[in-house]
Amino acid sequence: MNEFWRLPVNVSSYGGDIDGMFMLIAWVITIVFFAVEILLVWFLFRYRARPGRKAAYMHGNSRMEVLWTGATALIVLFIGVISRGLWLDIKDPLRFPEPGLQLIVSAKQFEWNTTYPGADGQLGTADDFIRRNQMHVPVNVPVRITLVSEDVIHSFYLPELRLKQDAVPGMQIPAWFEATQTGEFTVGCAELCGLQHYRMKGTLTVLSADQFNAWNAQQVAAAGAAPGTTPALAAPVMNNEAAGSPVVAAASHAH
Amino acid sequence: MSTAAAPSMEHGTSSFGVYNLKLGMWVFLLSEVMFFTGLIGSYIILRFANPDQFAVPGAVLNVPLTALNTFILICSSVSMVKAFADVQAGNQAGLKKWLLVTALLGMVFLGIQAIEYTVLASEGFVPMAERYAAHGRAGGHETLGGPLYGTTFYTMTGFHGTHVSIGVACLWWCVFQAYRGRYTANSHGGIEIMGLYWHFVDLVWIILFTIVYLI
Amino acid sequence: MSTAAVPHDTAAHAQAHHEHIPFIRKYIFSTDHKVIGIQFMFMSLFFLLLGGLLAMAMRWQIAFPYNETAGFQGQPLPGGDLLPETMVVQGIMLPEFYNALVTMHGTIMVFFAIMPLLVGVWANYLIPLQIGAPDMAFPRINMMSFWLAFGAGLLMLASFAVTGGAANAGWTGYTPLSINDLYSGVKTGQQLWALSLTILGFSSLMGSVNYITTLINMRAPGMTWFRLPLSTWALLITSILILLAVPVLAGGLIMMFFDQTIGTNFFKPETGGQPLLWQHLFWFFGHPEVYILILPAMGFVSDIIANGARKPIFGYHAMVWAIIAIGFIGWIVWGHHMFMSGMNPMLGGFFMVTTLIIAVPSAIKTFNWLGTVWRGNIRFHTPMLFALSFVALFVIGGLSGVPLAAAPVDIPLHDTYFVVAHIHYVLVGGSLFGIFAAITFWFPKMFGRTMNETLGKVHWALTFVFFNLTFFPMHMLGSGGMMRRLYDPTQYPHIASMQDTNIFITWCALILFAAQLIFMWNFLWSLFKGKLAGENPWEANSLEWTAPSPPPHGNWGDRVPVVHRGPYEYSAPGATADYQLQTEAPTGQPLPATH
């Protein structure tokens, strides 16, 4: 079935749950699909018009109505109930795991800029550094990102990490992922954002912890050598709730 | 095939006891409710998101003047309903008189709104203003609100004003028809739906006045 | 009634001067609901063709992009030389033109093809005929409704010719891309887009005020609510949805237009405006709109399947309540279009549950259609084939909605070709097949001649096969991670690896498009040369089949039909034929004890 649906390779901690849920639903709807279509084709064949025959005269059957209404309701409610927890695990900031790394991903036509906390491990300080269209993260560490946009709506899409989240100008939207394998993966834009939308792509490089620390140290050194890197969150944020508050706190979205 | 003599176009087989024209107007007003829901809803949402952009009541907008305008619109509603009552009672003179009063009151409302807009604009309060100060009334040049204030104020009151303008035009048409003797005690659907529209516009203003000017 | 045998066409035709209405009043500025319906049909079939052409150009670009670094040589767009340099340069489509194609294909198909084909055509044509009324409640407002829609269509077409080209921010027009030409490169086109849709909204409102009033007030004697054909029921609920949803869109569009032109700030984030507010307003309209686009087709299909199976519709009351339920629940599901938009995740949970619940009335309808063909005596005429295909394809479209409705599964699927496949299964496999069924079914009533059955069946077979070959593989492209609206999908390695599928889809889409030319030919040929149809060529029950074909202005002259029974009395025991017109008086003959 994975082959049939051509799912991209999964390197996300919660990707397995999403894929499992997808497969479960895929099986349910495949069974329903075959049941209904085979029944339909069989009826069409069995009850095709023949001379001298007359159709049955009936107006319905209440018990059948109750039966298929109830059965459908049960199936969809079951799907709803099992989906809800997973949805909140992935999207509700209150349920996010303790992050090992916090990043700001700022979208603009047509690039993804990732702000790293720099030497002090704090975002929003002078030693932050920015990488364009290149994201480096350590493996097996929950990464919390805050999505902002400088111009229009973009959608931050990591197919292999089963993550998609729009970046909306004027909002700071939290998201998280945890990569389970090292390697290079796709960063794409899933929301039409202008002429070069199709080229708004980047690379996510998942490194081992040691490699990541080495890479980070190297970047920090380079950034220190060339001071004056603008601090993160250059995007003008008019949202009153977020204005002036620290990045990560603001990201947790008052409900 | 069994058939029956066709009823006239206006009768039909009614299951609501309401004739076509009136039912059609009510149905149309429902869509108007949703239209103003979109506008007022957007206002509420934008205001909740940006409370600092909206000035306190009276700081920018001239509440006494608008209260007078509200009063005028309420008066026009009562004159409209009197016109309807008179045509039902067969009182042609009363119909003409009250229709004229209604149309004139509607025009006074529009006139006052035009004055209000002119004064506000001269103070720098325009739909696209980034920042503005209300010279004169609030004293000094301090910033009283943000860009969304003007945007929403003019859009909402402007759309209401457009509705009033359309209403006034239709009222004059009714006046014209009334003078031609078009409406009788037995045939006055035009006056009734005119009234429905006019009262609806009044009703919307009652809500707008409270939400935009007083809160 | 004497006109019964004389077919007259809406196209310029000599027979017009048999009656003493001047040509322009009879065919152009007509207040006859049937002429207005036919006018809507010609207009929207034109837009359907245009929207299809735009899709073909898009498919060509997707299959044959120029991306030599990744090893894709590209193919010049056939006929691209005819287009100006602002769209196609030396056979290579420009990204801005591609984005305009994406936008205009969606806009034209949804607003100017499918919606008028379902509502403008059939609500006008069928409602008075099926309820036994001489015309609409407000015939002149009805005429204005058509001409406003026509004007809106012209405006939309004009946007291709203005500087900067047509709108290119997607048919959903997400702000701020759609309000700022610094971001999209399109100024006038985007303004025309908002303006045209606002005008079309007014047209739809006029129409639905008319339909609702007519349906409530002008039913023939004996036509109780539960004797209405399901087409009419569906059109009633659709009209209510239009009435209450379209003004919200119109409000949003006007705000958008002000943002674009006079510099207001509703959707501008830099001044505190809310881009997501537009999405909420758009989808608050947009989801009822989805049901506006499918409910009427469900109604037509119910009528046609009962007719083809020669059997009463299974569970008439359940069908009616399912339509009403879809109409109600449709108002509280719009957030599933915004699962990834950054809205409150708690809301996401709420919308997921409501969305899944809507599967229940859809399932009720599907099973009732199955129940209708069960133990029938099925005649496979062209409308029946399209109606049955509607059921088969709606099942796929409905089921593919389930993974999209389950919010966590939607995370990888959102904004991918899975969604494209889903919407096309519903809008083409569903609505358009329903439209083809309806056109072939009521064509004899409209024009007094039947369409050619052989051509009809060839058209059906090709459409059915190539529709599935075109759209089914898109599901896998989507679960494989191919995003929507990509000018050059080969830019992404994981999509480039599926490029052979894209090429296959494009060829199938071209054949699908070509198959529609058969329909066009059949339609035009049958207008003039089709076999003459009597009053009731399909041996159906509902009231329109008691009027002459085509019905004269006023439908039944100075009489109205009196209704004695429901619209689905097929194969009733004791009846002389296997159908009984709704006007057939009760015989008083006792029913036999057994059958």
Added chain:
Amino acid sequence: MAEHTAPAGAPASSHGEHKAPNYYLIWLILFVVTVAEVGVAFISQIPKTVLILILLAMAIYKAFLVAMYYMHLKFEPRRMWLIVTAPLPLAVILVVIVLREGW
């Protein structure tokens, strides 16, 4: 197709049975409530939330009066109410759900 005509019987059947309400009394109430609204709005002692609720209640009461008496809804058949109140839940749904966004 005279769209401006009421049928002969219609007004009698839909309005004949009730006594015309006292339009001037309604007008007086509307006037008094409007004055009260403006007055209340400028009393700064009242907490903001309470003030908003009071003002909204007054506005809705006025709107209710206009609809019931001037638009004669009180004298329409009950099933008209079904039609007329249909969009109100939708209006509430739209505003409440979008506000739940947490902006």
